Amino acid sequence: MKHSRRKAAHRIAAVTLLMAGCASPVAWLVSRENAEQQVVAFAQEESRRVIAGQESLRLDGPNAAAKAEQAAQLLTGGLFEIAEIYSAAGDKLAESVTAAGEPLEAQLPPHGKPSYTRASYESLRLPSDQWVLRVFVPLRELADGPITGYFEGVRLIPAWQHAQILSDAFIVALMVCLASLVCGAAIYPVVVRLAEENERKARLVLESHIAMMEALGRAIAKRDSDTGAHNYRVAWLSAKTGEALGLQGAPMQSLIAGSFLHDAGKIGIPDAILLKPGRLDDAEMQIMRTHVEQGEQIVSGAGWLDGARDVVAGHHEKWDGSGYPLGLRGEQIPLAARIFAVADVFDALSSRRPYKEPFPPEQVMRILQEGRGQHFDPQVIDVFTDLAPALRAQLEGLDEEGVKGLMSDMVHRHFDTLQ
Template sequence: MLPFHRKLALGTAGVALAVAALAGLAAGFIAHDKAEDTLVAQATEDTQRLLRHEGFRPEGVQATRNAQAAAQALVAAHFDIVQIYTAGGLLMAEQFSADGRALDAELPTRGARGYTQPWYERRFLPGRRPLLRLFIPLRGEGQALTGYLEGARLVPDVQRERMLADARRVGLLVALAVLVCSAALYPLVLRLNRDSQNRQRELLESHIAMMEALGRAIARRDSDNGIHNYRVAWISATLAEAVGLHGTRMQELIVGSFLHDVGKIGIPEHILLKPGPLSPEEMLIMHTHVAAGEDIVSGSGWLAGGQAVVGGHHEKWDGTGYPRGLAGTDIPLVARIFAIADVFDALCSRRPYKEPVPLETAMQALRSEAGKHFDPHLVQVFDQQAATVYRTLVEADEEQLQALLTRMVRKHFSL
């Protein structure tokens, strides 16, 4: 896996290149359109200025002659095609450059004219030849409409290349600016992200410390030194890895395993610490620790992830468990995993009132309950790793067991 700073560098570079490319293209198009607009504006201004001269104004008794003179002058200056119409749309004059008549044959015929403001359109003739068409309403004194002038100009190759070169230059400059800014911002983003990660890590470590402290407190109230929580959490995570559990669900399993009996904080000590069997009434009270535990973790923010284990670790595959009588896959997977780990640890651990049983005896007990108490598939998977798990539990002291779980926590909580 790549280190974070390399991921950030590659991600930043990728985003910067993409933004630079898009910004460069956009700037290039804008620059090209601006150059085109400038060209059109110049032609429009020159046309309107010419038509204000007496000898070129298409009005009065000399309207047709003036219109023809104006068309000739404009073709010589700006256009390949010039056509001047009356206000009613009748053609008064037209003039073509050497290539203009052939161009005119390639253009679509316009319908009725009714525009009141100058405008233009860009067309591409066969061979991607760019052509600009201008449409200019002509106005006399008092701004009354007197006619229309329509001109077409094939953009020369030299001028087109100059416009494209300018657009590329602008686009490259914008792209370069984006890349330089991204490079300058990268160290700041990296530092801020590291600061954020450190704060998140510290917060997560404080959550885990609180989880461990709460788990130990409950275990000690139940006459346990708390190491049971470490053992069952590690066994659960080991089995979970074998069935492909990871990410959030693995984190929920570890939290729930550590806090599975947190609800016992509400059980009276004369019941919790009773040395002999519980009466039916006392057993009912003991069963309430599940609901109490769910209430505790569900309202505890980060610890709420453990709710599935806390609420489901006494359910049974055949539906005879409590508190909801869930059966089969209706029982959350993390609770089914934990149930095997909890019973295996109880069988294999030394308690004040019992000695640990041998591995084969413990596994025979689990196999006999497959399909009844336990998920049969999970029992089969655990059967393949039980010897290694058992040997680790037997050989490790309390400090080593804590270290085992710490490594598992750091692995699955990305610490």
């Protein structure tokens, strides 16, 4: 269960850091924009109040320019460094600029006559590295009345206010980051408990699958008067060869399951043929060969065992096309079946049977080499030849329980996705 805790911790930490990393900058930007909008909203409201107080909302009379000039002067020096008032036609009537606003004016981007209908603003970083807010306000005598003029103001954000806005934004971003981390820590025990429960159930399912595969393999072996050690040996030999060829994941699982269940179809062969001590005649051999098709039917559509089909259906095919039941040749034969064919013959020749003694290692390898390119895939034979001495040494002297132990490690290494 330590693995599940570590895995859950890593995932929660990754998600939490991702959330914090994404949410904090967004919170920083939103907080900064909100601060800007608050400043702008106050400036817009104050500019309307001053202009209304100077009776400058009507900018079409003979005193329009004088009233506009007076209002512009009142708006500069406090809220704005630059204040401009335009007529309804967009003609500038008045402009007031503070000493601090004069160097700003040359750095502002130009624009045409105002024609907007809603208040807005621009946040600008000037070439002088100063931060200004440019406010645009349409003027109306009545809230829903026609536009009578326009006010445009430029507010220089002082260094202290800029620092305050950034500081507030940073605090909000930090709080969001801490909230993400706290949430991650709070859900960790819940996720760990769920992960451990899922892992426990998945391991039980895996173990039941493996037990079912082994039990079915042993039942098949005993049906054929075998101790069952043959199944473990050929499965282990096949898996070791598959590893050397780079198999992993589903292809390796198919190879192991198929090696255990390669003779599943012999369950359907009559005892008189399956257990006949002498040589089978042609009719009996024809029946015996049906175990391939019967085995394929047994494992096909059986969910977890479906992967065994490649070996079950193809382990009697030969590289040169002389095998059965389909006479496949070369790479038409599934790789798992080509690997198993070598392991199966190697074990049959190397093992003691009621009707024979084990062949010497040199003779076994000579027979395998004679089948290279005919019975066996040349690449598989070459890889297996390099492995054979070490594989033989590991198997030497092991009984069924010993070989089962080797295979158990192999099965859990390639089937246990919870490692």
